[in-house]
Amino acid sequence: MEGKAEKERVCVTGAGGYIASWVVKFLLSKGYIVHGTVRDPSDEKNSHLKKLEKALENLQLFKTDLLDYEGLCAAFAGCSGVFHVASPVPIGPISNPEVELIEPAVVGTRNVLSACEKAKVKKVVVVSSAGAVAINPNRPKDRPMDEECWSDLEYCKATQNYYCLAKTIAESEALEHTKKSELNIVTVCPSFTFGPMLQSTMNGSSLLLLSFMKGSFSY
Numbered sequence: 001m002e003g004k005a006e007k008e009r010v011c012v013t014g015a016g017g018y019i020a021s022w023v024v025k026f027l028l029s030k031g032y033i034v035h036g037t038v039r040d041p042s043d044e045k046n047s048h049l050k051k052l053e054k055a056l057e058n059l060q061l062f063k064t065d066l067l068d069y070e071g072l073c074a075a076f077a078g079c080s081g082v083f084h085v086a087s088p089v090p091i092g093p094i095s096n097p098e099v100e101l102i103e104p105a106v107v108g109t110r111n112v113l114s115a116c117e118k119a120k121v122k123k124v125v126v127v128s129s130a131g132a133v134a135i136n137p138n139r140p141k142d143r144p145m146d147e148e149c150w151s152d153l154e155y156c157k158a159t160q161n162y163y164c165l166a167k168t169i170a171e172s173e174a175l176e177h178t179k180k181s182e183l184n185i186v187t188v189c190p191s192f193t194f195g196p197m198l199q200s201t202m203n204g205s206s207l208l209l210l211s212f213m214k215g216s217f218s219y
């Protein structure tokens with residue numbers, strides 16, 4: 001007798017964010033059971049997730065922070081894949097970059113990878129950023145950027161570009177991790193991402209687009 005195979009489970013970290021919401025929507029449309037981590041499931045800013053098609057049957061939200069290893073383990077249990085999308089994307093000035101940006105991005109990614117190992121996840125997609133690639137004053141401008149190109153950590157520090165600093169450290173640690181782990185880790189480096197939003201609150205890159213449209217962009 002043919003048994004009804006359980007659908008594959010996949011987790012998306014920071015499920016309520018701009019990019020992650022689209023990942024959740026796509027995975028649900030493909031029939032996956034989706035686990036989504038959010039910091040506050042009752043926050044109105046995450047309410048769009050429950051309205052996605054098939055969300056009522058196939059989307060389960062888990063309350064956890066990237067610094068909460070046990071919470072991540074609970075969210076990844078039973079999952080064959082994890083999309084690690086969550087990372088702070090600052091909108092305005094920040095007062096404590098170490099705590100607000102670097103720790104959640106770097107320690108958060110470390111926690112995600114160890115929790116994936118514990119849960120025996122097969123594949124992890126770590127969402128990095130073009131900001132981990134391009135911020136290097138010595139980069140030859142006539143050469144295409146590829147996997148060999150990294151943002152310069154000292155330059156990021158000197159220019160107080162803590163977002164790119166955090167993304168660079170997090171991605172390079174994730175790739176280092178592949179050398180000592182059986183976990184299949186891939187990283188992707190999007191540049192500015194624009195398009196329709198599923199969530200009701202503004203995210204950093206959509207705000208940037210808005211500032212272009214309003215003519216209020218300043219660098």
Ligand SMILES: NC(=O)c1ccc[n+]([C@@H]2O[C@H](COP(=O)([O-])OP(=O)(O)OC[C@H]3O[C@@H](n4cnc5c(N)ncnc54)[C@H](OP(=O)(O)O)[C@@H]3O)[C@@H](O)[C@H]2O)c1
Pocket residue numbers: 013014015016017018019020038039040064065066067085086087088089104108127128129130131167189190191192193194203204205
């Ligand atoms: N949008 C772009 O143009 C762009 C370009 C390149 C790379 N990326 C990368 O793509 C990913 C998603 O970015 P996005 O544009 O979709 O930004 P976003 O809408 O601001 O989403 C960021 C998500 O990360 C979560 N998060 C932040 N700190 C956390 C922590 N300590 N613990 C748990 N969750 C935390 C946020 O949760 P809360 O809602 O609870 O704050 C939110 O869900 C990020 O890794 C970003 O670096 C984005």
